[in-house]
Amino acid sequence: ALAVTYVWLSKPKYTAELSFILSNSDQDAGSLYGIASQFGIDLGSGGSNDAFSGDNIIVLMNSRTMVQKALLKKPPGKNETLINILAEELKLDAGWNSKERTKGAFPLPDDPAKMTYIQDSLFRDVYGMIAKNILDVSRPDKRQSVYVVTTTATNELFSLYLTKYLVDVTSKFYIDTKTSLARQNLEMLQRETDSLRTLLSGSISATAEVYDRTFNLNPALQVQRAPAQEGQFRISALGTAYGEVVKNLELAKINLQKATPLYQVIDEPQFPLVAEKWGRLKALIVGGFAGGFLMALFLLIRRILSAFTS
Numbered sequence: 001a002l003a004v005t006y007v008w009l010s011k012p013k014y015t016a017e018l019s020f021i022l023s024n025s026d027q028d029a030g031s032l033y034g035i036a037s038q039f040g041i042d043l044g045s046g047g048s049n050d051a052f053s054g055d056n057i058i059v060l061m062n063s064r065t066m067v068q069k070a071l072l073k074k075p076p077g078k079n080e081t082l083i084n085i086l087a088e089e090l091k092l093d094a095g096w097n098s099k100e101r102t103k104g105a106f107p108l109p110d111d112p113a114k115m116t117y118i119q120d121s122l123f124r125d126v127y128g129m130i131a132k133n134i135l136d137v138s139r140p141d142k143r144q145s146v147y148v149v150t151t152t153a154t155n156e157l158f159s160l161y162l163t164k165y166l167v168d169v170t171s172k173f174y175i176d177t178k179t180s181l182a183r184q185n186l187e188m189l190q191r192e193t194d195s196l197r198t199l200l201s202g203s204i205s206a207t208a209e210v211y212d213r214t215f216n217l218n219p220a221l222q223v224q225r226a227p228a229q230e231g232q233f234r235i236s237a238l239g240t241a242y243g244e245v246v247k248n249l250e251l252a253k254i255n256l257q258k259a260t261p262l263y264q265v266i267d268e269p270q271f272p273l274v275a276e277k278w279g280r281l282k283a284l285i286v287g288g289f290a291g292g293f294l295m296a297l298f299l300l301i302r303r304i305l306s307a308f309t310s
Contacts, residue, residue, distance in 0.1 A: 002287060012275035015152045016159040018167055019266040022057060022174065023145035057147060061137045061170045064127050070165035071127075072110045075157055081110050082162055083126060089155040096122065135162070146266065152276075160269050171263045182259040186252040193245050200238040207231030 060066060071083040078085070084107045087093045096102040105119050115123065136150045151163045210228040 011154040013152050013154055014156040014159045014273040014275060015150060016163040016269035016273055017148060017150045018163045018268045019146060019148045020167060020171070020264060021144075021146050021266060022171065022261060022263050055139065057170075057174070058137045058139060060174070061147075061149065061166060062131055062135070064124070066166060066170045066173065067127055067130060067135070068112060068123070069169040070162055071123075071130075072112070073161070073165045073169075074110070075161045078157070081108070082158055082165070083108055083123065085155060085158050086126065086130075086153070089153070089158065092126070130162075135166075156271070156273050156275075159273060160271065163269055167265070175261055175263060178261055179256060179259045182252070182256040186249070186256050189245060189249045189252050193242070193249050196238060196242040196245055200235065200242055203231060203234045203238055207235060 071086075072081050074081055075085075080088075084093075087096075087106060087108070093106040096106050097104070102118055102122060105116070105122055108119050108123060109115055112120075134151060134153050136152075138148050138150075139146065140148060149163050149167055151159045151166075153159045153162075207228060210231055
């Protein structure tokens, strides 16, 4: 009876599962290394040392920072963040408002900087519950770079969007971190290239004007030809520098491609999610076996006790 009553009153659980692949592109850039080495260019060894390799990405995805970024996002068409949706679903808001210490803490703001000390404490409790009972991040095959994120909750909207948002924010953080140095170098070289191109274009125009003024000049007046010769020398120097910077710019593009990880979603959850709930017949069978076992255990203990007392 207890089993059937529990199943009757309990809410169904919705499981959202997303699988994706996330790995370095060092192996994919092998052809680029070969081409560069033919010209005597060293792009690095392409080693596998990576702070995000293996199970480290699982630790990152389970971290409070990543989960918090996902929880503070709003699903499409909703004006509430995921954490507030979960709090209402689990009746946490009613419990918070019933206590003097946490009264008025709900709803939680969508910006961590706006959270009070009490709200931050409540968020930490919710995060602990999610990490322990709701969220699971795993790598089924340790030989592969395929990861699976699973969220199981009684709110269908929460399950789906926590899974998707968590993967989105973690992959963005991962890729931005891996490519930050290479991107900074590329942007610096791009600015230098644009600056040298502007200087070179200006020098060419200025030298051309000097040549126009000294056209058909008396060969005996060599001093007036000096500005044109200086301009030509400047064009040559700037042209050489521009060529070197352009070469370094192309290498920086290769390095950025080398540093950019491969990220691709394989399967992602979609509405409607499958509702998981015990049927009443199954609950009756399991409850019957459990009740029979407890009754037998009770009778056995009573007989043992009566044997000792008699």
